[in-house]
Amino acid sequence: MQTWTVRPIGFVRSPFTETHQVPRGLGAKHDEEGVLEILPEFEPGLRDIESFSHLFVLWLFDRSEGFSLEGTPPCDTKSHGVFATRSPRRPNPIALTVVRLLRHENNRLHVRGVDMLDGTPILDIKPYLSSIPESELKRGWLAQAEARRAKENTK
Amino acid sequence: MQTWTVRPIGFVRSPFTETHQVPRGLGAKHDEEGVLEILPEFEPGLRDIESFSHLFVLWLFDRSEGFSLEGTPPCDTKSHGVFATRSPRRPNPIALTVVRLLRHENNRLHVRGVDMLDGTPILDIKPYLSSIPESELKRGWLAQAEARRAKENTK
Numbered sequence: 002m003q004t005w006t007v008r009p010i011g012f013v014r015s016p017f018t019e020t021h022q023v024p025r026g027l028g029a030k031h032d033e034e035g036v037l038e039i040l041p042e043f044e045p046g047l048r049d050i051e052s053f054s055h056l057f058v059l060w061l062f063d064r065s066e067g068f069s070l071e072g073t074p075p076c077d078t079k080s081h082g083v084f085a086t087r088s089p090r091r092p093n094p095i096a097l098t099v100v101r102l103l104r105h106e107n108n109r110l111h112v113r114g115v116d117m118l119d120g121t122p123i124l125d126i127k128p129y130l131s132s133i134p135e136s137e138l139k140r141g142w143l144a145q146a147e148a149r150r151a152k153e154n155t156k
Numbered sequence: 157m158q159t160w161t162v163r164p165i166g167f168v169r170s171p172f173t174e175t176h177q178v179p180r181g182l183g184a185k186h187d188e189e190g191v192l193e194i195l196p197e198f199e200p201g202l203r204d205i206e207s208f209s210h211l212f213v214l215w216l217f218d219r220s221e222g223f224s225l226e227g228t229p230p231c232d233t234k235s236h237g238v239f240a241t242r243s244p245r246r247p248n249p250i251a252l253t254v255v256r257l258l259r260h261e262n263n264r265l266h267v268r269g270v271d272m273l274d275g276t277p278i279l280d281i282k283p284y285l286s287s288i289p290e291s292e293l294k295r296g297w298l299a300q301a302e303a304r305r306a307k308e309n310t311k
Contacts, residue, residue, distance in 0.1 A: 002163055002164070003163070003164070003277075004161045004162065004163045005161070005162050005163075005216060005218075005277075006159045006160070006161055006162075007159065007160050007161075007162055007248045007250070008157055008158070008159045008160075008247070008248065009157070009158070010247050010248065039239075043225065043239075043247060045225040045226055045237060046225040046226070046237040046238040046239045046240075046247070047237045047239055047240070048226060048235075048236055048237030048240065049236045049237055049240040050237055050239055050240040052240070053240065057252060059214070059248075059250055059252070061160060063160075070198065070200040070201040071200055071201070071203060080203075081203060081204045082200060082201040082202045082203030082204055082205055083201040084194075084198075084201045084202055084205055084280070084281040084282065085201075085202070085203065085204045085205040085207070085208065085283055086283070087282060087283070087285075091280060092163070092165050092198060092201070092280070093162045093163065093165065093214075093279045093280050095162070095214055095250070095279060095280050097212060097214070097252070097282060122158075122160075124248045124250060125239070125246060125247070125248050125250050126239040127239065127242060127252060128240055128241070128242070130242075
């Protein structure tokens with residue numbers, strides 16, 4: 002079977018050093034602040050990112066081993082398929098977190114809403130473009146590009 | 157540098173066979189239906205997934221080569237950092253799509269909103285738990301688990 006190799010683009014600086022410290026389960030709040038430290042070689046890839054209010058962060062459950070296709074999450078008493086949960090024990094141990102971007106400083110993104118352990122490898126960062134309530138969402142350069150295009154179209 | 161290996165858990169069946177067919181850019185609508193065909197060995201991981209209305213699909217830009225840290229997306233005339241765009245030419249060519257789940261049949265998930273090419277490798281599927289407007293969102297087994305717990309707490 003064909004496989005692919007992934008590598009860190011950076012690492013998370015988080016107040017959590019052990020799994021049990023990360024709030025989880027029903028109604029868990031993720032208000033903790035942390036830093037996404039991007040490797041210097043990838044810093045140019047962050048240009049304009051501060052124009053977005055929220056980001057998707059793809060990262061690795063690097064301290065999880067193996068996978069289990071069914072399991073009981075901490076917030077339930079019933080077992081569910083792994084793809085219907087956010088369990089770390091997945092065939093590809095990739096995690097997804099939505100964070101609020103507070104500040105972009107060179108190769109560092111200060112964010113709110115981390116649920117990763119300190120030192121977690123980051124695989125990718127993407128803008129969060131929809132589904133946050135309109136009133137809270139900034140669509141950054143895309144909104145600007147739309148405005149520019151709308152202006153051009155009325156010329 | 158440490159690297160990790162990822163492998164497909166299944167493949168996308170999509171009406172798109174060539175990149176230019178996929179709607180992209182400002183206001184692009186993704187209403188096309190397709191099928192997420194999960195490999196039979198991973199089918200148990202789909203249990204209860206039909207209780208969710210929307211899913212995150214992580215997949216590979218398997219027909220993209222190399223990466224570029226800055227580039228001009230089709231919907232703009234200005235260049236942006238790759239992490240502020242959804243460009244396929246990323247250091248880790250992983251893509252993220254939110255789809256609406258229409259039907260779960262054994263190892264097949266019929267979904268609306270595909271923007272992948274036919275045959276695209278799928279890496280992971282996760283429930284979409286928040287930020288879809290309340291009126292459209294089903295939180296599946298989690299809502300049920302919450303209701304059960306709320307009931308227990310009032311006993």
